[in-house]
Amino acid sequence: MSRPIKQIHLAAHFPGVNNTTVWSDPAAGSHIEFGSFVHFARTAERGKFDFLFLAEGLRLREQNGLIHDLDVVGRPDTFTVLAALAAVTDRLGLAGTINSTFNEPYEVARQFASLDHLSGGRAAWNVVTSWDAFTGENFRRGGFLPEEQRYARARTFLRTAWELFGSWRGDEIIADRETGVFLRDPHPGRFTHRDAHFDIAGQFNVPRSPQGRPVIFQAGDSDEGREFAASGADAIFSRHGTLEAGQAFYADVKRRLARYGRARDQLLILPAATFVLGDTDAEAAEIAYEVRRQQVSGQTAIQFLEQLWNRDLSGHNPDGPLPAVDPDPGEHTVARGRASVRMFGDRLATANQWRQLAEAKNLSTRELIIEITGRQTFIGSPATVASAINDLVQADASDGFILVPHITPGGLDGFVDTVVPLLQERGVFRTEYEGITLRDHLGLAPLVPAVSGTSDASGASPAGPGPAARAVS
């Protein structure tokens, strides 16, 4: 029996929290003014995208004690932006990245339940677990959370939030004018939650929202992060956008679902992807080369180099070879607030790999950084890009992509105007929204309130019993 053709899911990541956003391009606009968000959201909705996605950094990154101004810094608050966008869009899902280390479940649950109400069921929460003490300095509790506890807290945070979302069944408000009775149940929203991280009790004060709870995304890549996603998330925002890496990640995470009694289609895999379009493949390749040079100026190359070398290299010539001196193996002091820093692992070993690559390909420092930080997933004519996206989805390397344009806010326009129609012609992408809520767009079954004392029939539970709802099959 031949496999049914998969429908592609597309989302739009608002650019602006790293150097891949080309703010210096004449076409680039503000990443702070509301008009930019409106343009971007409306373009995504015109393209019938599943959702708009906001990443979030809770502290401005620093390098050598200064704000790292080669990143685009200073994005306004996630909930405020998404709530405002709810008013200027009708169908587009609205996904916000909110950290489980530095926030409180009651507050976050209130905010997401409110966003789900205001948007008519379009809210999604990307649960991230960044824990670093540098970011923690902004918060009352500081950087108290050791790295190895980040998912223990995330699991109980999410479970607590689900208890709050589920504390209203949805039928409590009757507002009967004749009898003057407003609430059927005089005590809706009651909850008590006690564990090592949270000790809270009371009444949740936002009635059940259209989706029951926001759609849950997860973005961590460690084994524990994957397990967390398999246990309770609806979708993963992954780094693995190529065929081989994508298929390996996809198979690995989907395999984990059975452990939690969940089916393969209850967790979508959506890698981040960038794109460069041209009238022809050759033209796109030329533009892509220029974009890479815009993204990695000589100055940016030095900053990347310093992150690995853990030294001040401000005097280094970016157009010359890599530094002869070895990286400083001591505690990392140069760049702060950047998760990628810890991904370098053994700094000397990585530096030696970079040296070998630079020598083999005869690359200057800047050319090498351009090569190793290259993140251009799709390059080509609209037809080439449409085929590449469809091939990856049909080959189970993903269920779709979260597209990250390099220009704010117009970087999505060309994709929506030229690639989306080709995907629609092939019958692999919707021509109209068929449902109302984000769960509808993602093909996830609606949730119904759990009867008290039962567990979630979807099997989706971040850490044991007490979920808000079960999926209707």
Ligand SMILES: Cc1cc2nc3c(=O)[nH]c(=O)nc-3n(C[C@H](O)[C@H](O)[C@H](O)COP(=O)(O)O)c2cc1C
């Ligand atoms: C594709 C991707 C996007 C992420 N986006 C954010 C973000 O916007 N904000 C944030 O604080 N962390 C972000 N993270 C960090 C992770 O959510 C997670 O907190 C961190 O990687 C530690 O978990 P891990 O060890 O499982 O990877 C992202 C991670 C990935 C893989």
